[in-house]
Amino acid sequence: MTQWSREMRYRKLEDATQAEIKELTEKVQASSYRQQYHIQPSTGLLNDPNGLIYFNGQYHISHQWFPLGAVHGLKYWDHYTSRNLVNYKHEGVVLEPDTQHDSHGVYSGSAFEFEGVLYYMYTGNHRDQNWERKSSQIVVKVKDNGQVEKLLPPAIAEPPIGYTQHFRDPKVFIKEGKLYALIGAQRTDETGCAVLYEATRPEGPWHFKGEIQTALTNFGYMWECPDYFQLNGKDVLVFSPQGIASEGARYKNIFQSGYIIGELNFDTLEMTHGDFIELDNGFDFYAPQTLTDEVGRRVMIGWMGLPDTEYPTDKEGWAHCLTLPRTLVIENDILKQKPHMHLRQLRMNKETALGYANKFLKQLHPYEGQQYELVIDILDNEASAIEFHLRASKNEATVIRYETETQKLILDRFDSGALPSPVEGTSRQTVLHTPLRQLRIFIDTSSIEIFCNEGERVLSSRIFPQKNANKIKVSTDSGQVYLQMTKYDIQGGNADE
Numbered sequence: 001m002t003q004w005s006r007e008m009r010y011r012k013l014e015d016a017t018q019a020e021i022k023e024l025t026e027k028v029q030a031s032s033y034r035q036q037y038h039i040q041p042s043t044g045l046l047n048d049p050n051g052l053i054y055f056n057g058q059y060h061i062s063h064q065w066f067p068l069g070a071v072h073g074l075k076y077w078d079h080y081t082s083r084n085l086v087n088y089k090h091e092g093v094v095l096e097p098d099t100q101h102d103s104h105g106v107y108s109g110s111a112f113e114f115e116g117v118l119y120y121m122y123t124g125n126h127r128d129q130n131w132e133r134k135s136s137q138i139v140v141k142v143k144d145n146g147q148v149e150k151l152l153p154p155a156i157a158e159p160p161i162g163y164t165q166h167f168r169d170p171k172v173f174i175k176e177g178k179l180y181a182l183i184g185a186q187r188t189d190e191t192g193c194a195v196l197y198e199a200t201r202p203e204g205p206w207h208f209k210g211e212i213q214t215a216l217t218n219f220g221y222m223w224e225c226p227d228y229f230q231l232n233g234k235d236v237l238v239f240s241p242q243g244i245a246s247e248g249a250r251y252k253n254i255f256q257s258g259y260i261i262g263e264l265n266f267d268t269l270e271m272t273h274g275d276f277i278e279l280d281n282g283f284d285f286y287a288p289q290t291l292t293d294e295v296g297r298r299v300m301i302g303w304m305g306l307p308d309t310e311y312p313t314d315k316e317g318w319a320h321c322l323t324l325p326r327t328l329v330i331e332n333d334i335l336k337q338k339p340h341m342h343l344r345q346l347r348m349n350k351e352t353a354l355g356y357a358n359k360f361l362k363q364l365h366p367y368e369g370q371q372y373e374l375v376i377d378i379l380d381n382e383a384s385a386i387e388f389h390l391r392a393s394k395n396e397a398t399v400i401r402y403e404t405e406t407q408k409l410i411l412d413r414f415d416s417g418a419l420p421s422p423v424e425g426t427s428r429q430t431v432l433h434t435p436l437r438q439l440r441i442f443i444d445t446s447s448i449e450i451f452c453n454e455g456e457r458v459l460s461s462r463i464f465p466q467k468n469a470n471k472i473k474v475s476t477d478s479g480q481v482y483l484q485m486t487k488y489d490i491q492g493g494n495a496d497e
C-alpha cells in the first residue's frame, strides 16, 4: 500500500499531473465496489456532508474531499446539485484551500440563506511551521453566477479563551431573525462540547454567546459536526463525540454520532434533555448534517464511513460515500428516520412475493441483485428468530437476524466479504421499540441501509461482497413467519455528469 508522506497528503489538485489523475481515475473506475445511487468520490476520499441546503429550487450537497488518494489529506469541498435530492449532478470543486487560513484544508461547514443570497460558513484549517493547528471560521458568499467569495479576514478568527484549536464544523441557522453558528469544540481540559456564536449579518461581527450547557459535561474529548434544529416542538442537538468507550452493545464504532432531545433556552444556553442516543446502529455512520427540504421536512445525510479505519477500496484509490437522505420526525417521543419519500422515484421493476418461511434456508427466486430496495413486511410471526441473508452466494452473506422475544435486531458482517479494519467485532445490534413489522432495505454495490419499523432504528454499513453474492435467502430458527417481500430495482440516482 502507498506510504503517504506529509508532502503527498498536502498536495493540491493542481500539483498532480493530468497523467496521474487519469491513471487514478481509471483505477477507481475499474473498482467492482463502485456505488450506483450513492454520492461517492470520483477519486480519493470523501468524508462529511457539507453545505446542505435547498436554495432557489435546487438542492446543494457538498462533501469533504481529498482528491488524490484514499487518505485524509488536503480537504476540498466537492459539490453536487439536485432537483429532487435523489438524482444528482456533479458540479465539481466549490471551495478549495487557497488562502493562508485554510492552507491545510477547507474543513466542514454549512450553508444558509440570508436576504436571498446563499452563504457558507466553514472551518479554515491551518498548520504553522511547527505543525500546530490553527482553526478559524470563514464565511463565503455565493454570487449569482455560482462563483464563491471568501469574506476575509475570517468571521471567527480563533477559538474563545478556554477552548483549544479543536474548534470546527460551524452549523449556521437562523432563529427569530438572528444568525447563529453552532461550533464543535474542545475545552482546555480536553473535554468536548458545542459553543454558540451570534450575528445579525453574515459578514459579522460574530459574538461568542457561550457554551451549550448540557448534562454531558464529561462526554468524550471532542464534539465534531454539531447540528441544532427544532422538530415537532422539541429542540434537538446532534453531534459526533470522539473518545466514548464502548458499553455493551452501545458505542461500538470508533466514534459515534447521536442526539439529545429536550429544551434549549437561548438566553441562558441551558439545555434540559434525555439520554444521548446513537443515530445509527450500523458499522459506518458519522458526521451527519441536516437541511430542510422543499416543503420544510428535516432531512439528514451522513457520511457512510468512519475516520481512522482502512476500507477495502483504499487500494483502489477511493473511499466512502454519503448515506441516502432520511427524513426525521419525532413520533411517540422517538426520533424516527425514514427514507426520504423522493427515493421512491428511483424504483423500477417491482416484484412481490407472499409466503411462509421456516427453518429451511430458502432462496427467494427470482430475487437477485446488487442494487435494489427491498421491503419486507412481517405479516405474522411465530418464529423464535428470523434470518435474512442478503448479498448471498455459496460463501458469502450479510445476515440480518431478528430475535422475536427480545426484539433484538442484529446485523452480521462476518461472511459479508472483505472487511474494513480495525473494527470492533463483526456484528452490530439494536433493540427495537416495538415488534418487527417491517424492514426497508437499500442495497447498493457496496452498502446496506436498513430502516426498521418505519425508521424506529436504522443500521447503515458498507459491505464488500463479490459480484456473484447477489441472492436473497430467508429462514427461521424454529417456527414460521408469514412475509410479504417487495423488491424494486433502482434506476439512476447517481450523478448524471
Ligand code: FRU
Pocket (backbone or CB within 6 Å): 047, 048, 064, 075, 107, 108, 123, 168, 169, 224, 225, 286, 287, 307
Ligand atoms: C469529521 C471531521 C470534521 C472536520 C473534517 C475534516 O469527520 O474530522 O471535524 O471538519 O472531518 O475533514
